[in-house]
Amino acid sequence: xxxxxxxxxxxxxxxxxxxxxxxxxxxxxxxxxxxxxxxxxxxxxxxxxxxxxxxxxxxxxxxxxxxxxxxxxxx
Amino acid sequence: xxxxxxxxxxxxxxxxxxxxxxxxxxxxxxxxxxxxxxxxxxxxxxxxxxxxxxxxxxxxxxxxxxxxxxxxxxxxxxxxxxxxxxxxxxxxxxxxxxxxxxxxxxxxxxxxxxxxxxxxxxxxxxxxxxxxxxxxxxxxxxxxxxxxxxxxxxxxxxxxxxxxxxxxxxxxxxxxxxxxxxxxxxxxxxxxxxxxxxxxxxxxxx
Amino acid sequence: xxxxxxxxxxxxxxxxxxxxxxxxxxxxxxxxxxxxxxxxxxxxxxxxxxxxxxxxxxxxxxxxxxxxxxxxxxxxxxxxxxxxxxxxxxxxxxxxxxxxxxxxxxxxxxxxxxxxxxxxxxxxxxxxxxxxxxxxxxxxxxxxxxxxxxxxxxxxxxxxxxxxxxxxxxxxxxxxxxxxxxxxxxxxxxxxxxxxxxxxxxxxxxxxxxxxxxxxxxxxxxxxxxxxxxxxxxxxxxxxxxxxxxxxxxxxxxxxxxxxxxxxxxxxxxxxxxxxxxxxxxxxxxxxxxxxxxxxxxxxxxxxxxxxxxxxxxxxxxxxxxxxxxxxxxxxxxxxxxx
Numbered sequence: 001x002x003x004x005x006x007x008x009x010x011x012x013x014x015x016x017x018x019x020x021x022x023x024x025x026x027x028x029x030x031x032x033x034x035x036x037x038x039x040x041x042x043x044x045x046x047x048x049x050x051x052x053x054x055x056x057x058x059x060x061x062x063x064x065x066x067x068x069x070x071x072x073x074x075x
Numbered sequence: 076x077x078x079x080x081x082x083x084x085x086x087x088x089x090x091x092x093x094x095x096x097x098x099x100x101x102x103x104x105x106x107x108x109x110x111x112x113x114x115x116x117x118x119x120x121x122x123x124x125x126x127x128x129x130x131x132x133x134x135x136x137x138x139x140x141x142x143x144x145x146x147x148x149x150x151x152x153x154x155x156x157x158x159x160x161x162x163x164x165x166x167x168x169x170x171x172x173x174x175x176x177x178x179x180x181x182x183x184x185x186x187x188x189x190x191x192x193x194x195x196x197x198x199x200x201x202x203x204x205x206x207x208x209x210x211x212x213x214x215x216x217x218x219x220x221x222x223x224x225x226x227x228x229x230x231x232x233x234x235x236x237x238x239x240x241x242x243x244x245x246x247x248x249x250x251x252x253x254x255x256x257x258x259x260x261x262x263x264x265x266x267x268x269x270x271x272x273x274x275x276x277x278x279x280x281x
Numbered sequence: 282x283x284x285x286x287x288x289x290x291x292x293x294x295x296x297x298x299x300x301x302x303x304x305x306x307x308x309x310x311x312x313x314x315x316x317x318x319x320x321x322x323x324x325x326x327x328x329x330x331x332x333x334x335x336x337x338x339x340x341x342x343x344x345x346x347x348x349x350x351x352x353x354x355x356x357x358x359x360x361x362x363x364x365x366x367x368x369x370x371x372x373x374x375x376x377x378x379x380x381x382x383x384x385x386x387x388x389x390x391x392x393x394x395x396x397x398x399x400x401x402x403x404x405x406x407x408x409x410x411x412x413x414x415x416x417x418x419x420x421x422x423x424x425x426x427x428x429x430x431x432x433x434x435x436x437x438x439x440x441x442x443x444x445x446x447x448x449x450x451x452x453x454x455x456x457x458x459x460x461x462x463x464x465x466x467x468x469x470x471x472x473x474x475x476x477x478x479x480x481x482x483x484x485x486x487x488x489x490x491x492x493x494x495x496x497x498x499x500x501x502x503x504x505x506x507x508x509x510x511x512x513x514x515x516x517x518x519x520x521x522x523x524x525x526x527x528x529x530x531x532x533x534x535x536x537x538x539x540x541x542x543x544x545x546x547x548x549x550x551x552x553x554x555x556x557x558x559x560x561x562x563x564x565x566x567x568x569x570x571x572x573x574x575x576x577x578x579x580x581x582x583x584x585x586x587x588x589x590x591x592x593x594x595x596x597x598x599x600x601x602x603x604x605x606x607x608x609x610x611x612x613x614x615x616x617x618x619x620x
Contacts (some may be wrong), residue, residue: 032289037292038291039298041296042305147601147604150596159397190498197453198508200457203493203556
């Protein structure tokens, strides 16, 4: 259903989606991770909370992954 | 004993004694007046001393409380280190004053109570709790100096009253009675001699 | 403030916030106030101060132990802030904590001035600033005020000290002024507006406190203006000049136009003691720090807030312990707590 020449574009789009989402998540995590480490250095109880907070921006990466999967398999 | 034993019963001695008695009596009167005057003075000072002492005690409580506050708020460390800054001690000048022949001290203190910017510590780095403790203690020192002056005066007056009283008593109960006794003795003796003379004259005549 | 700046502060702010959560909560103070000294001692020994108490237990006893443990803890906590922070935060904290250098130099000079013994002086030093313990020990060995000043000639403090002419108060004031000026310079250098704002409010509060003290002592305008710290937020040079020339009661009334008035309005009529006013202004400073650090959560402000809060915690505990020890009435102790 897709033109072979278009397949390349889809793959490119999927790649960009995952990549950008990953960069975005990374930027978000940068601050949160730093903060989590800081809090944890004072009190180990913050490990759980810190980890949870740190992985929240990870969802953006997952969105990127989902979009790329859709791109790859639906179109 | 005493005077009576070693006097010659002569007329000139009698005149001498009479003079002495008169002198002693007027001295006694004067000393008695001095004693009364001193006692009056003492009472006046006693009142003052009582007030000053009460004030010192009150000021001491105030000052130690202020210091306790400064110490607990700023920390003993801060208070002690601030206290390091003060080096010059207040200067005291001693003068003397004469109250009815009693020399009493008059203490003139300078630079006890200082202005805020003369305490020796920086103003920016300290708080008013330190100022208040310092002020309270400066007032206390001033009061103490005053109390010292008044109480020394009182002590000196008391000593002098004691001395005067002893003198008055000695005059009244010892010197004057003895002199009177000696005078009486001489008078007696002279009369006796008179009588003896008369008797002798009569014997010769007869 | 850009995103990258926020990131810079994320680590240290999170850490400081975690440290702040370990401070003694406000509602704990009334409880401590009801305890007896042994209980308070135990409470402090079991709290964050445990390590310091254990360490110093050999040297000191009783309330003196508590006091030294608290001041050591304070110094170590501040040291730690310098050690765990980086870049701009580190720079600003370092500048802020020069307070302890100033403090140590002042103590040293005062000690030398009055001829106190070396041990006596050492006991009062707090090695929390840039001058290390070893530097301080070297300085203590020097015999005279001039010698100490000479030994400090390579430090940044020298400009404030070199004018020493036998009047200690003068260079103490110069040192304090230098400290404020240096921090403003640091704020301008980094372009950190929040730090500057905080600082300028601090200067205002300090100036106000000093004005009250100096006015009450009847000092002249020129003398007052010599001690006033320039660079305040609301109280500008012209305002200060005007305030300094007013008589005491008019001075108090003239304060109504400034925003600090609300903090002191109800205690300003009683000028027999300035302690109430100072406590109110301290409290205002603390609240201000807490408030603006909520507005700018990822900045230098939460750290400054922590520095202040920690200092006040130590002060409060000391007031309670000392007050109890000297049997001050509870109301007086309470009145001096900054809560």
